[in-house]
Amino acid sequence: xxxxxxxxxxxxxxxxxxxxxxxxxxxxxxxxxxxxxxxxxxxxxxxxxxxxxxxxxxxxxxxxxxxxxxxxxxxxxxxxxxxxxxxxxxxxxxxxxxxxxxxxxxxxxxxxxxxxxxxxxxxxxxxxxxxxxxxxxxxxxxxxxxxxxxxxxxxxxxxxxxxxxxxxxxxxxxx
Numbered sequence: 001x002x003x004x005x006x007x008x009x010x011x012x013x014x015x016x017x018x019x020x021x022x023x024x025x026x027x028x029x030x031x032x033x034x035x036x037x038x039x040x041x042x043x044x045x046x047x048x049x050x051x052x053x054x055x056x057x058x059x060x061x062x063x064x065x066x067x068x069x070x071x072x073x074x075x076x077x078x079x080x081x082x083x084x085x086x087x088x089x090x091x092x093x094x095x096x097x098x099x100x101x102x103x104x105x106x107x108x109x110x111x112x113x114x115x116x117x118x119x120x121x122x123x124x125x126x127x128x129x130x131x132x133x134x135x136x137x138x139x140x141x142x143x144x145x146x147x148x149x150x151x152x153x154x155x156x157x158x159x160x161x162x163x164x165x166x167x168x169x170x171x172x173x174x175x
Contacts, residue, residue, distance in 0.1 A: 003159045006058065006102050007037035009150050009170070010122065014070065017085055021073070021141050027131035028085065035168050036122050038068070038089050040102045040154060041110055057109035058156060058174050061101045066094030069148040070122065073141045075134060082127050082134050087144060089120035098154065103156055113138060118126045126165075 010018075015033040022030040043054060073086040089095070099118050107113060127134070156172040 001046060002051050003045050003161070004054065004171070005042040005157050005159060006040045006106075006154060007157055008040065008068065008098075008151050008154050009037050010068075010070075014146055014149055017146050018070070018122060018124060020085070021144060023125070024137045024140065025085070025125065025132050028127055029165060030125045031123060032165075033090065034120075035166070037157070037168070038095075038120055038122055040099045040118075041106055041114060043106060053109040054076055054106065054111070055156060057105035057171055058102070058154075058172070060108075061098075061154075061174060063084065063098060063107050063151070063154060063175065064094065065150055065152045066092065066098075067148040068092075068095065068151050070146040073124075073138060073144055074121065075127075075138065081129065082131070084127060085124050085125040085134060085137065086121040086123050087146075089122060091120055095120055095151075098151075102154070107120040 015036045018036055019033055046054065069090045070087045071090050074086055074088055075082045076084045076086070103114055153173050153175045155170045155174065157168045158171050160167045160169070
């Protein structure tokens with residue numbers, strides 16, 4: 001079984017700028033530069049046949065290059081406490097169209113429909129009950145605004161769960 005997802009990878013310059021925000025919350029598990037991405041569709045564990053079907057389905061998705069911009073930060077909550085810190089990716093019609101096309105392709109490949117609303121973001125840190133409060137970090141980074149970049153491809157990634165963090169490996173890229 002392979003644990004996979006579809007994502008856009010920001011350029012190194014954007015990753016470096018995001019790394020500069022990753023401090024000030026003791027107990028946060030900050031992401032490595034190699035793990036920064038905009039998830040278009042988390043698929044989960046698949047067998048080798050479903051894996052091949054996903055690759056075939058993604059090859060049919062048309063990507064018309066478009067600009068992506070990071071502006072602002074936020075967090076996700078679960079069980080009444082913050083679970084993750086993220087950089088906000090500005091919504092756009094082009095990004096929504098790509099995400100929708102990826103979702104349709106996943107369904108054609110036999111995947112169950114995604115039920116969560118698409119919130120474009122780049123996860124910066126995972127939090128747990130031992131993490132410090134995030135209010136100061138949110139205030140300090142709320143005006144984050146990075147130069148836009150051109151999305152010219154998206155990729156299929158495999159996620160291997162490790163003891164302290166997941167390790168993401170790009171398996172296939174789709175222009």
